[in-house]
Amino acid sequence: MSTPIDRARYLLLAGRPEQALQELGALPIDEAFGPPAMQVRCAALILLKRWPEAVEAARAGLAAGGPDPQLLLWLGQAEQEMGHPEAVEQALLGGLALDPGDVDLLCAYADLCVAEGQPDKAAQLVAHAAAEDPHAAVVFATRVRVAFALGDDREAERIGQEFVAAYPEDPYALALLGSANAVRGDARTAYSNYRQAAAAQPANEVLTDVAMEMRVAQHPLMRPLYPMRRFGPLQTWLAWIALTTLLRATGFRAVVLVLTPIWLLYCIYSWVVPPLLRRHLRRSLR
Structure with a gap:
C-alpha cells in the first residue's frame, strides 16, 4: 500500500x-x-x-x-x-x-562562478562535470552558458547544436541554441528553434515572448537594423561617432553633412519600425 x-x-x-x-x-x-x-x-x-x-x-x-x-x-x-x-x-x-563527482553540483557551482564574473573557474568546473558525464543535459546546458560567459559565441552555438542533437525535444536545449543563433546573427534559425521550444511549453510566457522577438528580428523590415542587432545600439552609435570624427579630421566635412540626415532617418527607423512590426505580428496571430 x-x-x-x-x-x-x-x-x-x-x-x-x-x-x-x-x-x-x-x-x-x-x-x-x-x-x-x-x-x-x-x-x-x-x-x-x-x-x-x-x-x-x-x-x-x-x-x-x-x-x-x-x-x-x-x-x-x-x-x-x-x-x-x-x-x-x-x-x-x-x-x-x-560527492566530488556530482555533475549537478559541479554545474551549479559553475553557474555561480559565471554569475560572479569568474568564467575561467566555471570552465574548469564544467570540464570536470563533462569528464564525469559528458552526455548529461545539465552538462550541455552549462557548457553553453560558460561559452557565452567566455565570449566564445561560435563555441556556444556548436555546443548548442550538440545539445539539440542529443535532446531534440528538450525546449531548453532549443532555446539555448536559439540564443546562440541570435548572437551569431542568424535570426531565421534562432526563430525556428525558439518557436519549437515555445510549442513544447506553450504555457511558458518567456519562451513565447522570445519566439516573437525572434520572429520580428528575422522579418525583412528588420534587415537594415542588422548592425544594431549584431553589435548593439551603443557600439553602432560609437562607430558612427568614430566615422564622423575621422571624416571631419580628414577634410570630408561635406560627406558628414550628407550622411547626418541619413543617420538620423536610420535612428528614427530603429525606434519606430520594431514596435510597429511587433504589434502587427501579434495581431496576425490572434
Missing part, C-alpha cells in the same frame, strides 16, 4: 508539485519533518519557485537527517535565486565535499 510520501513523489514526477505538498500535509507530525518528507517538500518548493520556503525546507531536512548532496544542491539553488552568493557557495561546496 502506498504511503503519502510515495504518492507525493509520484505527483512530483508527474509535474504536480502543489498536489505533492498537499499529500505531504496528510502525514503525522513525526513523519512530516523527517528527512524523506523534507526532501520531497524541498523539491516541490523548488519547482514552484517558492525560494524562501525551499531554503527553510532544505535546512530542516539537513538538520533532521544530516548532510545530503541533493538537499545541499537545492539549498544552493534557492539561495542563488534569492541573491545570496556566499550561502550558495557554502551549500555547493558542502555537497561537493560529500
